[in-house]
Amino acid sequence: MKTINLKLKIWRQSGPEDKGHFMDFNATNISTDMSFLEMLDVVNSDLIKQNKEPIEFDHDCREGICGTCSLVINGSAHGPELGTTTCQLHMRKFNDNDTVYIEPFRAKAFPVIKDLVVDRSAFDRIIAAGGFISVNTGSAQDANAIPVAKEKADLSFAAATCIGCGACVASCKNASASLFVAAKMAHLNLLPQGQPEKENRALAMVAQMDQEGFGSCTNTGVCSAACPKEISLETIAQMNRTFLQASLGNRPPTKLSEGGF
Amino acid sequence: MLQKYCFFKSTIGRKQLVALTGLILSLFVLTHMAGNLLILVSPQKYNEYAHSLVSNPFLELIEWVLLFALVSHFIIAMKLQINNFKAKPQAYARSGQGKKGTDPVSQTMAIQGLLILVFIVLHLITFKYGTSYEVNYGTGPMRDLHRLVVEVFHNPIYVGWYLVALVVLGLHLKHGVKSLFQTLGFNHPKYQCALQVFALLYAIVVSCGFIIQPIYVYFIFQN
Incomplete structure (x- = not known):
């Protein structure tokens, strides 16, 4: 040995x-x-x-x-x-x-x-802000009732491999959480189940990300290199696109809808 | 609630504004560079082009748009930079190696930006608000900008300073042009490679195109 x-x-x-x-x-x-x-x-x-x-x-x-x-x-x-x-x-x-x-x-x-232990609960609060889909409880839907294209499913799965370790934040010179937030958004937004809340999700998760004190993305790409799951920078572009689309077209939440978003 | 979702207050919204103003500015430098190359044709063509620009009634509007783009590009980017310093209060004892290390060009965008801003101010003082010689090619008097350019670029200090600033501009464009597509949401395996090559070529063409002028005047052009 x-x-x-x-x-x-x-x-x-x-x-x-x-x-x-x-x-x-x-x-x-x-x-x-x-x-x-x-x-x-x-x-x-x-x-x-x-x-x-x-x-x-x-x-x-x-x-x-x-x-x-x-x-x-x-x-x-x-x-x-x-x-x-x-x-x-x-x-x-x-x-x-x-x-x-x-x-x-x-x-x-x-x-x-303490020592090498850090508090990563900021990530949990970003997920709580919009990193979920709302479904009705009760009996499960028939399998394959909602068709999902294989390519989309693969891309969504690639984004869903994010384990939320925070290496993207740690390696970014600006401590930006863009790759994490983008991966979580891509994971849901690429699937039919993620569509109804897509725009609100983008706005709410980005707002929470900013509120937590993460920096902004300067496209250095170090996050993706440091990512143990090798999440692609393409997800960040998708997030930017969805955010821009949501900012242009989304209607602010009304009192009625504030229960969910 | 509404306040929370303000586009202009979000980091991504601000970055998209930096990208859009950057797009305006990068298109401007391309046309500016192309116009400068007329110095290789003849002093008369160079002066006539400059004259056609200043006598264009839309020039003032374009100048205001460019000034607005420049000022907002600078202010928003600096705000983001300050926010980024706050987000990462402590650096690591060692810097990452290989792919896990930050490329120095993208790491120093703010410093490059500051240097380019100083350059732009000095450049406007030297040329736009510099000595106004007059020349007449038979179509009425016009400014002899060519004479001023030749005068300035026979000074090796100016040539050196322009070389430094223009190389930095090239580096800024290399990261900036690539980055603006990503920030506005363009990244797809279909065209990502082409976009990266385009950004690199754009930076090289603009930077080298600008550098030709001081080099040509200093080393080749004889009065």
């Missing part, structure tokens, strides 16, 4: 109000078969043995589908590899004696809770 040693510079911050600083750690005898999070587990178990406070970081499924793990590794969200999350990043991608900077996702809308 090949092992490597690393010098880690990890962001420590005791709470939201703390200024925070980098702290040096040595990760020794790290198997190259480990994932990045397993490497941090090893560092943490050493800290616990020494009666020191372990480093806080987010993780859950550890198989790249839940969107919980985060981290900016050497300046790149989810590390240097394309199309992977931090939990899918293997230590064989690093060399012996490398220095690795580990920082939390940085954005005003993602305040640090």
Whole structure:
């Protein structure tokens, strides 16, 4: 089994109000078969043995589908590899004696809770603003009652692969949430079920995105490169198009309709 | 509720205004560049073209439209930029590598914009409001702009400064033209590649076309 040693510079911050600083750690005898999070587990178990406070970081499924793990590794969200999350990043991608900077996702809308853990609930509020479709409850509709073109279904599915991890925000120089919002909008707007609320959805989600303090998109494309699900920039253009269309033609919600939107 | 959905207050709405005003300005620089190339034909053609522009009754209206586009492009973009600084209060210790790193051209659009604004002000002072020589080709007196251009571009400092500013204009157009399509909602696998090539060519043609004038006057043109 090949092992490597690393010098880690990890962001420590005791709470939201703390200024925070980098702290040096040595990760020794790290198997190259480990994932990045397993490497941090090893560092943490050493800290616990020494009666020191372990480093806080987010993780859950550890198989790249839940969107919980985060981290900016050497300046790149989810590390240097394309199309992977931090939990899918293997230590064989690093060399012996490398220095690795580990920082939390940085954005005003993602305040640090502790160490490497950030509060991404801004995303939940954007979804609550319009990232849903309204359906009647009761017995399920017949399958295939609503025809959906295969191409549209595929595009919608590609957008729906967004796991809401926030790497797009973290990697954007403006901390813009455009790729996330655009992916969620494309996912619903491309399907027949998303049509009735399409315009209101665009206006409401964009308004919430702005209110949360995310920056604006300057089309650098780094979000799409950092996205573990490789969501395309095309979704952002679709969002811009829908937003413009909605701004030109939408009628403001009346008191009657305010129940839903 | 209505306030919340205001187009002019949303980041996307503002960006679309920057894109539209940018579109007006980029069309202007293309025509300006094409007119300048008349210097390669003859001083008379150059002056006659300039004269036909200033004697056009619609010129004043066009100038106001351009001024309005420029001022709003600048103010809205700067507001967005300030908002973006606030959204990302702290930078990372390291910058991302490869595709996960930001391309320096798109990262410095605001600085490029500021430099171009300074350039435009100085450029208007030098030429539009500069010394007005007179010439007569037999059709009545007109401004001898060509003489002023030759005078200015025999100064190596001016030539150097114009080269810097025009290269920056080219970079600004390279990102700007590509970006304006995306912001207005044009991005499709059918034509995305063509749009990117078009933006690059547009930037190169405008920038190089402008650069020809000071270079030609300084190195080739003899009185």
